[in-house]
Amino acid sequence: MAELVLGVGVPHTPYFPRLVEEGGKSGSRIASLFSHVAKRLEASAPDVVVVLDSDHFVNFFFNNLPAFCVGLADEAEGPYETSRQMPWCKVPIDQTIAKGLLQHGLDSGFDLAAAEELKLDHSILVPLTFLTPKMDIPIVPLFIKGLATPLPRARRCYALGKMLRRFIERWPGKERIALVASGSFSLEVGGPRMGWIDRPWVSTLVELIRAGKTSDLVKRATTRRMLGAGNTGGELLNWITLLGALDGETPTFLEPDMQPVEDPRDAHAYAVWEVG
């Protein structure tokens, strides 16, 4: 039986690696928060990291936009964005587990899409840069549509997470598996509310996560409410999928991060669940 050893939630802001490299107040805060999470991830000694993420129009466009898709390539690289702000990286993918997850999904009512060739964008590579900087731990990317409407329902993403947990527990291998959810709680990219963050929503989410009130969170996370926090607010679905896999456990570390009122850009949180 494989084992779920850790759950992690982090942001993926594309310029974070640059900010950290430049030092400065913001860079130091970001480095310290990521380092806190990275230490716990390292201590959990994962063999595989399943990344719960929303593709940022790099693999998928409006011609073909799956609600859920598992990456089945043997490796992937990126960031495939012409405006990338971090070095090019290559990451191995655990194809065996990825295929197992695809099959388990199909067998249990989740008709996942599958991609045997995929590109990575900053939303996977920024977290990995800080969490597994050697890029040597194989990942399994599980894409959850979060940036284009119609979004999958929060309750469906929660159930997807529960399916993922059952898959891990029934998997015949001995792998130690960590989950990383990537995304912000409040951020508008390119729209009229750029530079505004929805502080009440972020505070509510942090309180509910801290208290382990996940079913309450899922009920509140309607499409309207998530997108009310910014046009990337659907990235919360990645965290909700993680919460489904964690089955009501409370985090051992949870730190919201909102920029100062005079210069807000995005709002998110760093969290760790030490399982078992």
Add this chain to the structure above:
Amino acid sequence: MSVYDVNKIFYLLETDEAFLATFRSDADEALKAFRLTPAETAAIKGGDIVSLYQMGVHAFLLNVLARHNLCGVNRDNYISRIRTLAGRGAASSDSRPRRKKAAARGNLRESG
């Protein structure tokens, strides 16, 4: 009717180095493969992000103009132009709920 094509142009600018290079050197050449109305072509070439947003272009994709300083758009003028729409119910494929207008106005006050 061809907002799909407009979105696709911005998607390619962010994911296809060759397309980006062509667009920079000869926008007409880059655009000729797409089904665009004259208004769409003019809005793209003129960097008219307000019109593009109102046509329904996805804001996340639209922002590529600012990221690459294309068509006279940069980060500062992008933000000041797009914010003129705060509080208006423009349609776009990233779909904002209308009742968030008040919050958006509050934001402008908050961020000065």
